[in-house]
Amino acid sequence: MEKSFKKYQRQISLPGFGQAKQQQLFDAKILVIGAGGLGCPALLYLAAAGVGEIGIIDFDTIEESNLHRQILFEPNDIGILKTEIAQQKLSAKFPDSKIISYPFLFQESNAFELISNYDLVIDGSDNFTTRYLVDEVCQQLNKPWVYGSVSRFEGQVAVFNYPDKNGTKSLYTDLFPTPPKEGSILNCAEAGVIGVLPGIIGTLQANEAIKIITGLGTPLANKLLTYHSLFNRFYETKIGLNQSEVKREDTFENPSGLLDNLRTDLNELDVQLMQLLVKRNTLVSKLAEPKIALNLGLVQPEQWKTSLEKRLLEAENLGISKEYIEQIFSLIHQESITEQKKIYDRK
Amino acid sequence: MKIQVLAFGQILDITQKDSWEEEGILNLNQLQEKLWNDYPALKEISFVFSINKQISKDGALLSDGCEVALLPPFSGG
Numbered sequence A: 001m002e003k004s005f006k007k008y009q010r011q012i013s014l015p016g017f018g019q020a021k022q023q024q025l026f027d028a029k030i031l032v033i034g035a036g037g038l039g040c041p042a043l044l045y046l047a048a049a050g051v052g053e054i055g056i057i058d059f060d061t062i063e064e065s066n067l068h069r070q071i072l073f074e075p076n077d078i079g080i081l082k083t084e085i086a087q088q089k090l091s092a093k094f095p096d097s098k099i100i101s102y103p104f105l106f107q108e109s110n111a112f113e114l115i116s117n118y119d120l121v122i123d124g125s126d127n128f129t130t131r132y133l134v135d136e137v138c139q140q141l142n143k144p145w146v147y148g149s150v151s152r153f154e155g156q157v158a159v160f161n162y163p164d165k166n167g168t169k170s171l172y173t174d175l176f177p178t179p180p181k182e183g184s185i186l187n188c189a190e191a192g193v194i195g196v197l198p199g200i201i202g203t204l205q206a207n208e209a210i211k212i213i214t215g216l217g218t219p220l221a222n223k224l225l226t227y228h229s230l231f232n233r234f235y236e237t238k239i240g241l242n243q244s245e246v247k248r249e250d251t252f253e254n255p256s257g258l259l260d261n262l263r264t265d266l267n268e269l270d271v272q273l274m275q276l277l278v279k280r281n282t283l284v285s286k287l288a289e290p291k292i293a294l295n296l297g298l299v300q301p302e303q304w305k306t307s308l309e310k311r312l313l314e315a316e317n318l319g320i321s322k323e324y325i326e327q328i329f330s331l332i333h334q335e336s337i338t339e340q341k342k343i344y345d346r347k
Numbered sequence B: 001m002k003i004q005v006l007a008f009g010q011i012l013d014i015t016q017k018d019s020w021e022e023e024g025i026l027n028l029n030q031l032q033e034k035l036w037n038d039y040p041a042l043k044e045i046s047f048v049f050s051i052n053k054q055i056s057k058d059g060a061l062l063s064d065g066c067e068v069a070l071l072p073p074f075s076g077g
Helices: A006-012 A018-027 A039-048 A082-093 A108-116 A128-141 A196-214 A243-250 A255-293 A301-318 A322-346 B009-015 B028-038 B040-044
Strands: A029-033 A053-057 A098-102 A120-123 A145-151 A154-160 A223-228 A233-238 B002-007 B019-023 B048-051 B054-056 B067-071
Touching: A006 A018, A018 A196, A029 A039, A039 A053, A039 A082, A039 A120, A039 A196, A053 A082, A082 A098, A108 A128, A120 A128, A120 A196, A128 A145, A145 A196, A154 A196, A196 A223, A233 B054, A233 B067, A255 A322, A301 A322, B002 B009, B009 B040, B009 B067, B028 B040, B028 B048, B028 B067
Parallel strands: A029 A053, A029 A120, A053 A098, A120 A145, B002 B067
Antiparallel strands: A145 A154, A154 A223, A223 A233, B002 B019, B048 B054, B048 B067
């Protein structure tokens, strides 16, 4: 059947979208692992967007307790394979998408072959064995994958093995290097889950997949997004080494480059130190007015003694030489007096 | 020196508060010790630290006013 752009007019008319992006979606092949709370909304929105080929892998059958969040299924479907019903419903609703079902467990023996047939993987599974396997196989086959997972009222989303603007890629193992102790992190059956939460997270996963396929926007590469549905807290954190650490690792075999990088870092640090000193001077100047109002002298030897003692104690904790710190703070103290004296002299 | 600590996922279930202040903590090792002491159940949960929205390694130094997020992996799907 010839696909019509007309059906997708409302997204084609978006700025930067056009028929070219729609064609990229028509040509895209996405594998969704797990047709559960995350998989169902992701599948619905991917097919609705016109993704050309969608594979669904899940070995499980539908249970009554799935229905409040696995929105492809209804009471009549209980006991039937998830992949079978998902394929039927998605094909009927979105005939432009070719839906392929794999009614078995995603495991080492089939992971490589399955993923190699697709451009991108969405992981909607509920266990660490699957997640670490997806991570490993996607790395080997150089495929991006979209991670999503939920814990009670919270969800996480990230894009792995996909370059960010600097060309840096990260993996799930860069974020969580080792699987947690068996049973220490709860799944939905153990922890409970409100249906709308995987709905939101699965939809975010579909959105990341569409961004990667079309090249629109900034995918969550090298970032972990956490969403808390009760407080509406979206929290994004960067994964992987920070830039200075990356530079250092890259140049370890190249001593002159390493030296340059270290000197650049030192320069930056020195500028920051000076900026802090300026900030300190501003603060110190503010001391003068209330001191004058209280008829206090310019220099308060007791005050200085107490704060120096504190500095020296901190120096010991920080493992830095006390003599060095005392010298620096003596200079800083002198500068404080000079700054305040300017104001005292004006009065 | 004060830092702000944020809890996520099962960590939040244990601490029962999503953010709080800690004082006099200089690095992540010290923070981990303090957390394990205050909430022994955290010893059973694996999680990573993020300092000012950047995942950070064990022992990383903290600075005054920084924000440290405690991020466990989630499992539900």
